[in-house]
Amino acid sequence: MVFVLLGVSIIVFTLSRGFPSAINPLGQYITPKTRPEDIEQIKKIHGFDQPLPIQYFYWLRDVFRGDWGYSFWAQGLPTNEVFFSRFPYTVELAIASVILTVVIGLPLGIISAIRNNKIPDHISRIIALTGYSTPAYWFGFILQLVFFYYFFLWGLPHLPSSLALSQAFEGTVPQVTGIPVLDGLLAGNLGYTMDALAHLILPAVSLAFISLGYLARIIRASMLEVLRQDYITMARSKGLKERVVIYRHALKNALIPAVTLTGLFFAGLLGGAMITEYVFAWPGVGRASLLAINQQDTNFIMLYTLVTAAIIVMANLVVDVAYVFLDPRIKY
Amino acid sequence: MTSKRVRTSELQATIADLKFTLYMLSKNPLVVIGSAISIFFVVLALVANLIVDPAVANQFDFQRSYAWNNPVINWGPLAKTVGGTTHPLGTDGYGRDLLQMMILSLPLDLRMAFVIVTASATFGIVIGAIAAYAGGILDEAVLRITDIFFAFPGLVLALVFAALFGKTIDTLTIAVLLVWWPPYVRLIRGQVLAEKEKAYVEALRAMGAGHLRILFRHILVNSIYPLLVQATLDIGGVILTFSALMFLGFSPTPALPELGNLASEGITHVFDAPWLILFPGLTIILISLAFNLVGDGLRDVLDPRLRR
């Protein structure tokens, strides 16, 4: 795992600092408040006077000390702060999307498998694959168009199209977790929570629509595989009701690959669904990373990449461990 | 080595196999529809430059930008309408007819998709197959490197690469390539590792066949199916990724006729010119869906356990 992260960091570092088109990284460690006389000193501390490979180790040391420099595009705030203040919003979106994906994708896949090659299968296949084929940016905008604009035109109650929270509610509740819906619930403030939820719906649906297709296909394939097995015939021969056969015998076996997939998917979402966040002006790390890339804010890019890579790697480990619990045959 | 008779019977077996595959595919109505649509778009892409004069892409007329001129549908109060030539799907930000621009964008998008899929698949398969077959340190190394690339979230790598190296078609192609090759390594590894242990490989070794020959002529041929499925599914995925890059502003030229690029023009005018986002998007969905239907159907059919 460490190796992978190191590898990632080397690649990003090289890309960020190793090319002439990259901007002067020094700007990353200076804020408007820095005094000109300190610049030489700062240069030395972070090793800018050294050749690139040596710079890497300086940077590595800085990272271990928690010093990620500053993000000059975010009013000169430390990169850490910029990242972690936005992270909870991404988490909120990720959790909501995963819940929707599973709630809709799971039954879709199961039905597809049970009624294999009949009408319900075809319908769910189209839904699943359409979701899978839809560009994230497009669907987000369409949702906004319909639920925000046209609903408004037609006089229907409409959903907000951007941000995580309406202006009016900002800061009215203590930020315990940073996740708006949770904070609202914890504070017992129903209005706040409802507003947060209203803002959450469209982006979550947008993300979920695309991924539920994938989940449904995986579950379908998995279920079909399981339903072919001898022990399913055995279960039926015992005289068990078909529903019991499917939910008690088949599903438990079929779910294993689906669980791992969902876990990895969730981890990926924690990395910020860049495009969806961009479309909905969602204040998460995904959108921030886009801005950072455009402005060549290498510090942020590196922090972002490393954190999300770490999440993905950890998720892989967690999923492997989960496998051991789900399938009694596996022992490490 | 292999006698002519053996080779022809191998050929016959492959043809029979192919016939069976096509038969099974034709039984699924969705796959048939998907294939039809895919073929339609490929053909359209091939003749696109004949139907629509590419020069049209450079004829800007800002008087007619974001306009709509279609007798059938009405978009509401905010949409601007314009007289003269009909624009069945409206105009874009440069006053060009949207339908024409969409047709012109097909060769680019489809060509990119095929090139990227072929290149990333080839690259991934070759290094993955060699690594898995050789085993040992080489395998470990390739696995680790692939893991590293897998760990990059979403499009970050592609975007950073593109931001650094400029926005030309070539750099964008490489950028997307960087993100798409790892899955092939994993796929082919799984296949080769399983095939390696099988009896026929041992038999071939005993006959004196060289490693490369065994790997590429035999093992790979047997493992081709899941790769084919993945490649077909990836065509849709690559189109999505590529157009997403365009959408985010990484287009070489702002006026490039490309589906994602056209859609990005529409962001600022979502409410008063919704067709700009709507139709290019629908087209992408359609193309992607068509290839995905074929790939999905192929996956069902090529499952070796279902073949009787």
Next chain:
Amino acid sequence: MTKNRTILAVHDLRVNFHTYRGEVKALNGVNLKLYEREVLSLVGESGCGKSVTALTTLGLLPENAYVIGGEINFKGENLLKKSKDEIRDLRVNEIATVFQDPMTFLNPVLTMKDQLEEVFMLDENALKKAAAIQRSQGKPLTYSEFLSEKTKQESERKVKSDLKVSSGDVKKMAKHLCIEVLRVVKLPDPERILKEYPFELSGGMRQRCMIAMALARRPSIFVADEITTALDVTVQAQILHLLRELRDTIDASTIMITHDLAVAAEIADRIAVMYAGEVAEVSSTREIFRAPLHPYTELLMRAVPNVKKPTESLETIPGTVPDMIDPPSGCRFHPRCPFAMGICVKVSPRLEEVIKDHQVACYLYS
């Protein structure tokens, strides 16, 4: 031997499978009778239709199978005309099956307790009655008592309608019966076994568990589909021994499907020899071995090498098993039969009783 009643009668059963390469005519008019309390063995080569016959009776045929004609009469009713729920009911109470490979036929992610208990839980009323009896008699209920309770059920059906038995008691009864039935199949330490997963047990133990699952239903018909095929010879012997012992305990008829004549000889009262989707010969085990009538049966007997008689070469039946998509006309055995006559090619012979209690489908005798 007094003739018992017929419990299952298969009459002219025809089943086809629809595949890519054509219609597989798996069963071509199968005629069988199963009597009460007997062990009938269905013997034949792989692909001759023995399992298909059993699966059709159970209603467990795969999707691409079609019953084209015939009847299956169980206790007087035609099973082919019953609804899915009625058939399912039969699987719960009347016909229990044990399959060939206990590794693949047991669910790998459920414990033995889960898989065995659920069989008992299918009939909650029975469990309630059992719990009430156990309570009234003051000592734990044994499996044989549970078994005899079932036959009593028929006549004393509505006697105790208001049983004060809690759901907790029902579950405890189920668990108790699991342990009891595992003891019946001679498994040591039943409590431990219940906690294990299938892959943690040996092949023989798994097979005994499968038999236990069948016994749990107190069936009238016990179908054993090649249950010894996947086992070592020694374990095979143990299982057959167990089955012979159980014969006296359980009051059921058994259909023993096997391709191994030796197994049939060990345990069957009557043997039905099947070939290519048809029944060739049916008689008592003794008769079949003493004086086989059908050429196929005779050749089959000769193909089994005798340990006592030294030979230089093994005898085989010339030719190969027929292609069931395009089977031979008339009698399906005629291409391989040393006695084939003109009529054998044209018309399929019917199964007829040529000696008392001995039926053959062959023109040599009719």
